[in-house]
Amino acid sequence: MIKVTSTNRSPVIGILAWLFLVIAILAGAARLGIKYAITRKFSMDDYLIFIALVLSVLQTGCLSIAVHNGYGRESKASSHEELETAVKAVYAAYMIYITCLSFAKLSALAFMTFLMQRTRKMEWVFTGLVVAWAVTAILAVAFQCGFPEPWNFLSHNCINREAWWEYFGITNIMTEIALIVIPSMLVFHIQMADAKKAVVIGCFFTRVFVVVAVVLELVYRDRNKNSTDPMLGTWEVAVCTQMIQCFAILAACIPHLKPFMDGLQSTGLRLYYIEGETSRRGDYEYGSRGKTIGHELSGLPGVVNKTTVVAHQQQPDWDDALSQNSQSHIIRETKTWVVEEQYHPEGSAGEGSAGESSVSGSRASRIIDRSSNDGRELHGSP
Template sequence: MPSKVTPTNLSPVVSIMAWLLMVISALAVFTRVGIKYVISRQLSLDDGLILVSLLFCILQSVCVANEASNGFGMQRSLIPDSHLEPLLKSNYAADMLYICSITFAKLSTLAFITFLMQRTRKIEWGIIGITVIWAITAEFAVAFQCHLPQPWDWLEGRCFDRNAWWNYFDISNLFLELIIIIFPSLLMLQTQMHWKKKVIVLTCFLTRLAVIISIVIGLVYRDRVSTEADPTLAPWSVAVCMQITQCADIVVACVPQLKPFLKGLESSGLRLYKLQGENSIRAGYYQSHGSRGKSVGQELSGLRGVSNQTTVTAHSPGWQDQWNDGQSHTSQSHIIRETREWVVEEEPVRTDDSLASSTS
């Protein structure tokens, strides 16, 4: 196939963008996982999910490059008939892998948020459930977009309105992104912490606006494509927008692992390590093996009718202090105060198989 970019052949652009954005996604994920492993010597659920997302991203990018090499992005009259079936099958697989990739990227972010926000577990699991159902229904829709036995043949086969369906998919994806942005941001706005730290944390959540912007641009180009006559040349811009959205979804899922964000979370009172005796998915997050530091925490529950909880943590120097660059303002110097009554039960650490308890 011709490799020169012309007004009637934009397939090289599609191929180059697919490979470039795949490399950016891979660098973001490996940087995140590498930093995490250096710090804690272990990975958690959200890291596993983002690695699965990257795997689907790589497979999807290979499919996009293959469909471009078979003529996607070229004028229909210039594509040999022998290249049409590989083009359509690659496009079919790329669409399904795209849904998987962005879904696991979202689930990685939601897993991290679920770890942090220990007081609203039902809301978090509700968002996760909506995301999973949304992805499964989307996969079924793409899988059966055209009549069997050739569900991938959207050139000659009988299919539903693909433009209308993808518009629905992108709009629902946009609303999911808004929920993932708004939910943790509202919690951080209610947290008593220095405004500079709060801005840093909120900025990391607001980086997901990049995904929303790419979705909106894709919707604009898809609307233009619906009026174009050439079915293989016109959609090239939509394909590039989908690659950008996929890359953005993966990259912004890695942003919360950056040092400024973690320091902001520590100062907000949210814990980044395991409470004694805790066995949930939050356990062991950023827990360093062989560290000399030791963290012991207790959760305080409010009286009847009070939904909030406060976490009180006692800390001795350990690996977490490395994030503070020797500064005197550590996570323990920020105290959240509320005028409220609490019932507190304190259990000291078990030593020598005996437990001393006191109630205050």
């Protein structure tokens, strides 16, 4: 049995790495399961977070190989072959780690653009920045050291890795703060109860845990930058990177939990697919075409009757909404109700009274038509 000592921290890295991976997988499975149970399909943000989950599994596997070959313990306790395998595994793990973070951010960004119900220049710019950030980071790690061994960070023919990771951490924090502020400002301007608004914004603020983990990573990197044995001295950094990866996936999954989505739906956004509706836009179906719905109402005890209610919902007159007048931002909805009641007089109690004539087996019916103008008005901002 391997013991944890001051010169061997590899068991700590291995155990915590797999623990964080399990948490990330459970969060991702819960998100995808809830989404499929509600909509019976997946959207772009779901595919992106699924890719992030697959990458997190691969990254944890690479890190486990590095731990098994001496990462986290003194270099002199490992053979030359083990050290070479360990640095190659760490090299691959860091590139997969950057890619995983990027897909988790893109998934959160895709969900944010849905909340805005359109993709503006700001969202395209933000997406481009995240992609450029990821590509440059992967290239920097790929060529961090000179050829023919660019993975060998134990050699002295490398770039200033401490300065590079400091830049990477700061830019990572900046993107996380943007993913907190932008959707929170969007929800802040939505008319809804303060309590629900606080819950929704609080879900976005869970990304603060990612920021805290990145700050811890930067602190430990600065503390161990002059370590004479990088294989042992960076074990705390390795734990922090696994924590960041887990929290990034977790933060992208929390806004998809059902209580949070219920709170958003109360604001008027259609986040769930409602059975019987057809939508003009896929993904979360927040708009539907006109439809006709029929309901049967049961009769009173002792009376043989049957009542059918048919409702037809018409489309709003969008042409009126385009006119530049005082009515331009009012959406009206008109509903027509048809109530049809059929009954058999001989089936009711108290029939056959004096002065009334009846015909055996006769059937009376009446139809009531009523048109009403729904008084609900939705006021949009100019």
